[in-house]
Amino acid sequence: DAWPYPKAPLVPLAETVHERLSVEIFRGCTRGCRFCQAGMITRPVRERSITTVADMIDTGLCKTGYQEIGLLSLSSADHSEIAEMAKALADRYEGDQTSLSLPSTRVDAFNIDLANELSRNGRRSGLTFAPEGGSERMRTVINKQVTEEDLIRTVSTAYGAGWRQVKLYFMCGLPTETDDDVLQIAALAREVIRAGREAAGTKDIRCTISIGGFIPKPHTPFQWAAQLDHETTDARLHKLKDAIRADKQFGKAIGMRYHDGKPGIIEGLLSRGDRRVGKVIYQAWLDGARFDGWSEHFSYDLWMNAAEVALADETVDVAWYTTRERQKTEVFPWDHIDSGLDSEWLWEDWQAAIAEENVGDCRWTPCSDCGVCDQLGTDIQVGPTGVTELPMPMMRPSVVN
Ligand code: SF4
Structure with missing residues (x-):
């Protein structure tokens, strides 16, 4: 429930796409969607209490002047007290031109x-x-x-x-x-x-x-x-x-x-690439690749040519990184990074996927031994916390002036 955030978030001078105060209401997600890296590497679920969330919002609005609040997490509707939280906040800011959003x-x-x-x-x-x-x-x-x-x-x-x-x-x-x-x-x-x-x-x-x-x-x-x-x-x-x-x-x-499908192949190359892919990125840049996330700037041929040049002395190509299924024994370029997940558990979950089997969410079903809680010395922290009082509202700058 701690709040180590900056208490006075920076407000950009330029207009941004999401001009709002983002408040993280919990971290982690154990629904176990097998494609989701964010869910896998941020286990287990740790919730904030209604009181702390309300304090973060009130302080943040005063310090920034934002009029919109985003209640963020990987699956915000899964907070164990989201209904109470949404109602309390909607009541507090009703008629105040402050809007609430909850990406879910x-x-x-x-x-x-x-x-x-x-x-x-x-x-x-x-x-x-x-x-x-x-x-x-x-x-x-x-x-x-x-x-x-x-x-x-x-x-x-x-x-x-x-x-x-x-x-x-x-x-x-x-x-x-x-x-x-x-x-x-x-x-x-x-x-x-x-x-x-x-x-x-x-x-x-x-x-x-x-x-x-x-x-x-x-x-x-x-x-x-x-x-x-x-x-x-x-x-x-x-x-x-x-x-x-x-x-x-x-x-x-x-x-x-x-x-x-073409941009996806380059994304796939970057997603599971190793050090050798660094040379491909550099070559693509030399060849003029810029702002490739925008489709009008993206050139598949440019990237494929860059890969051919940069990987000319290697035994691998783009297909090796992307459309190839890996064996259990393969050592991955990211294996030295410890996300707390047990690699044997990940492999078993991959086998369960192929066998078309579901694995339950450990918030509501028994622990499936993914390894995170043991290895990181943490535990699931879900409410109700009993800490539900909304703190007193601070004086808004508009009110002070
Ligand atoms: S170790 Fe068990 S309880 Fe902890 S996140 Fe993994 S599956 Fe859930």
């Missing part, structure tokens, strides 16, 4: 209650959920324990409560994925619109599906996985696009956003 992509009705609470005074525009995998099978492989029924029930509640836009995040290229797994995204989106129209009593609703390419990350169970080549990624996404377009009844209400 959890797929359940509780999330909608929270969104309703936080948007009490505002517009109900869009809600985002992240099923990540199109088929039930795929979601088991990635350990995202969300059923189609959960999703449909949740979006129906959202549309019924007045929300008009739902955005769904998915990934393409996940381990063991087939064309059919991705095509099921279209079927799911179709069902979302059908159920949504029924719940909202209007045809005026939309669902946007946003698809990112899967990149295997170090320190996750998928660090051994082969990345999908860009040709197959593109072919799969085009099939999905065609399936949505062909849907005369619901297709017009479904939007689709995605990137083609």
Whole structure:
């Protein structure tokens, strides 16, 4: 519950994208999504109390002048006292032109209650959920324990409560994925619109599906996985696009956003690269690569040529780093960095993924022995803490002046 943050956060002189006070309400996530590096390397879950969060917000608003607060964490709706926290804060700042936001992509009705609470005074525009995998099978492989029924029930509640836009995040290229797994995204989106129209009593609703390419990350169970080549990624996404377009009844209400597969291969090269990839980056820079995160500046050919030049004397190439599945015995370039996770546990979780088995969240099910608590000498710290009193509000600069 400690608060070692700077008590007076710096406020940039230039306008930034997220002009708000970010307050971390807990750290770590043990839901166990197998693709998620952030969740894996920040275990276990350690929550802050309502009192400390409220103190951080009040002090932060006074010192910065921000009018927006973001309650951040890897899955903010999972805080054990989030409902009480959201209500207390919404009450305190009601009519104060201070808005609260809670980035959460959890797929359940509780999330909608929270969104309703936080948007009490505002517009109900869009809600985002992240099923990540199109088929039930795929979601088991990635350990995202969300059923189609959960999703449909949740979006129906959202549309019924007045929300008009739902955005769904998915990934393409996940381990063991087939064309059919991705095509099921279209079927799911179709069902979302059908159920949504029924719940909202209007045809005026939309669902946007946003698809990112899967990149295997170090320190996750998928660090051994082969990345999908860009040709197959593109072919799969085009099939999905065609399936949505062909849907005369619901297709017009479904939007689709995605990137083609080539940038993902370069991301994959950087994600699991070793020291030799440093030479590739340098060569790409010499060849003029700048601001590659912007698609208008990105050149796949430039990077591939740079890799060919820089790796000319090596026995490896881009495919070796990206589309190759690793063996259990392979020594990784990041093995000397200790995230507290037991590598045997990571391997077993990778095998469980291939066998399509789920592993529970250790907040609510028995410890699965990932090794973190023992190795880092820590423990799960979840509430209720009993520390729920909101501290007295400080005098705002606007009030003082
Ligand atoms: S050691 Fe057990 S309780 Fe601790 S984070 Fe890992 S699975 Fe959870």
